[in-house]
Each structure stands twice: as structure tokens, then as C-alpha cells.
Amino acid sequence: MFFICLIQLMLTVVNCYNRLSTINSVDGYLDICMDGVYQKEAPGPGELYGQCAEWKERNCCYENTTKSLQKPEPWQNFNLNHCGQLSPMCRGHFLQNFCFYECSPNVGPWLVKVNGMESRKERFYKVPLCERECNLWWKDCKHDSTCVKNWGTDFDLSSGTNTCPGYSSCKNFTEIYTDATDFCENVFDRTWKVVQNSSEPCMVLNFHNTNPNYNVAKQKAQSIYSNKSNTVKFGTMLYLLVVIMLTIPKM
Numbered sequence: 001m002f003f004i005c006l007i008q009l010m011l012t013v014v015n016c017y018n019r020l021s022t023i024n025s026v027d028g029y030l031d032i033c034m035d036g037v038y039q040k041e042a043p044g045p046g047e048l049y050g051q052c053a054e055w056k057e058r059n060c061c062y063e064n065t066t067k068s069l070q071k072p073e074p075w076q077n078f079n080l081n082h083c084g085q086l087s088p089m090c091r092g093h094f095l096q097n098f099c100f101y102e103c104s105p106n107v108g109p110w111l112v113k114v115n116g117m118e119s120r121k122e123r124f125y126k127v128p129l130c131e132r133e134c135n136l137w138w139k140d141c142k143h144d145s146t147c148v149k150n151w152g153t154d155f156d157l158s159s160g161t162n163t164c165p166g167y168s169s170c171k172n173f174t175e176i177y178t179d180a181t182d183f184c185e186n187v188f189d190r191t192w193k194v195v196q197n198s199s200e201p202c203m204v205l206n207f208h209n210t211n212p213n214y215n216v217a218k219q220k221a222q223s224i225y226s227n228k229s230n231t232v233k234f235g236t237m238l239y240l241l242v243v244i245m246l247t248i249p250k251m
């Protein structure tokens with residue numbers, strides 16, 4: 001019994017280290033913001049600036065962050081214009097993506113812990129992006145230029161902002177990425193997973209009034225939670241079975 005207690009204590013300590021693994025309700029996944037210096041503790045209402053304003057009913061960011069997006073590059077030490085000016089249409093999609101990244105209150109089910117990033121302790125990973133959204137983004141960017149495929153990992157950061165590494169040269173997006181899906185999934189290190197509209201609930205970057213992404217997050221949260229509680233139930237049954245088997249011979 002002592003050893004079982006000890007093991008349980010150790011598991012609790014390990015779990016506390018990652019707050020994500022202690023979430024034990026559907027709402028737990030829905031009332032959470034990414035753990036970052038620019039994010040709120042939990043989603044709430046708040047005025048937001050410019051193209052981020054659609055998230056004003058419920059968001060994880062502050063107005064000052066959304067205002068700073070409108071300033072000239074670089075933004076949070078990131079320079080979109082690393083191969084000459086991006087076209088205004090293409091730039092608009094990237095800014096909308098940054099609004100989502102900083103402000104979306106619907107990413108709880110996709111958060112993962114990361115180490116070594118200054119501005120955040122978590123990121124989100126493989127969030128389902130509607131194919132249609134990805135296609136629009138790609139259509140407006142495919143004639144622009146960049147030098148690396150993965151903007152999350154491939155740049156030279158030694159100067160403080162991202163620059164093209166020595167081995168690279170500026171090329172059209174179409175030479176770097178094979179198609180829309182390759183672009184959307186790789187440009188930010190698999191933040192997004194492109195899904196066909198009909199195959200799975202998916203996120204949009206632009207909306208008016210009601211945020212449709214809430215339902216996408218809710219369905220995923222329910223799925224994770226029911227799988228998690230099944231695992232717990234199975235674990236408890238196994239534990240009881242072992243206890244019974246150990247007890248019976250002594251009776």
C-alpha cells in the first residue's frame with residue numbers, strides 16, 4: 001500500500017508540471033488561454049483593434065497587442081518582409097493568422113507544452129484549418145517570395161529578428177511549397193492541419209458576429225475528455241482487479 005501511495009504521489013508531481021495534463025473537464029479545455037506573456041489568464045471580452053476586432057466578444061489577447069500588429073515590421077521581432085515587401089493581400093492573411101494566434105479562445109484542445117520560447121510556454125499544434133481558408137490564403141500569397149519553408153524553425157535569428165539563412169535565397173512561394181496544404185501546414189511548423197470542410201469540424205480565420213470556431217473546439221474537447229475518462233475508468237478497474245487478486249489468497 002505504501003508503494004502504491006508513493007507511485008500516486010510521484011504521478012501527481014509529474015502531472016502538476018504540465019498543467020494541460022491536469023485538465024479534467026470539457027470546460028477545462030474551453031476556458032483556457034495559451035500560457036504566453038501576451039495572453040490573458042482565461043478568455044474574456046475586450047475591445048480589439050483593426051482586423052482582430054472580430055474576436056472582441058471573447059478572446060485571449062489585449063488591445064495593445066492587436067494595435068501593435070498595425071505598426072511597420074518587425075512585429076514581436078518577426079519580419080514578414082524578409083524577402084521584400086509581401087503583397088498587401090498576402091500580408092492581410094498573415095496578420096489574420098497572427099490575430100488568431102494571439103487572440104483565439106478556442107485552441108485549448110490543441111495546446112502542447114514547449115520549452116525554450118521566450119514569449120510562451122505553450123503552442124498549439126495541428127489545429128484543423130478549413131481547406132477553403134487555406135486555399136484563399138495560398139491564392140493571395142503564391143506569387144510572393146520567401147527563402148525558407150518552415151518560418152518557425154528555419155530562419156537565422158542571430159540578429160534578433162528573422163533573416164534568411166546564408167544557404168538560402170528568395171524564391172516564389174510556388175518554388176518553396178508544392179500546394180496550398182503544403183504551405184498552410186508547414187509555414188508555421190504544423191500549427192495547422194488542413195481538413196476538408198466536410199470530413200471534420202474546422203476553424204476559420206475570418207467570421208462576423210458569432211465565432212464558429214467555438215463549436216469546433218467543443219467537439220474536440222468532448223472527444224478528448226471522453227477518451228481520457230475511459231482511460232481512467234479502465235485504469236481504476238485494473239487497479240481494483242489487482243487489489244482483489246492480492247487480497248483473495250489471504251482470506
Ligand SMILES: *[C@@H]1O[C@H](CO)[C@@H](O)[C@H](O)[C@H]1NC(C)=O
Binds near residue numbers: 063
Ligand atoms: C498591454 O495591456 C495589458 C492589459 O492592460 C497590460 O497588462 C500589458 O502590460 C500591456 N502591454 C504592453 C506591452 O503595454
Ligand SMILES: *[C@@H]1O[C@H](CO)[C@@H](O)[C@H](O)[C@H]1NC(C)=O
Binds near residue numbers: 143172
Ligand atoms: C515569381 O512569380 C512572379 C509573379 O508570378 C513571376 O513574374 C516571376 O517570374 C516568378 N519568379 C520565378 C523565379 O519563378
Ligand SMILES: *[C@@H]1O[C@H](CO)[C@@H](O)[C@H](O)[C@H]1NC(C)=O
Binds near residue numbers: 130132197198204212
Ligand atoms: C467550408 O466552411 C466554410 C466556413 O464554415 C464555409 O463558409 C464554406 O461554405 C464551406 N465550404 C464548403 C464547400 O462546404
Ligand SMILES: *[C@@H]1O[C@H](CO)[C@@H](O)[C@H](O)[C@H]1NC(C)=O
Binds near residue numbers: 223
Ligand atoms: C478518441 O478515441 C477514438 C476511438 O479510439 C479516436 O478515433 C479519436 O480520435 C480519439 N479522440 C481524440 C481527441 O484523441
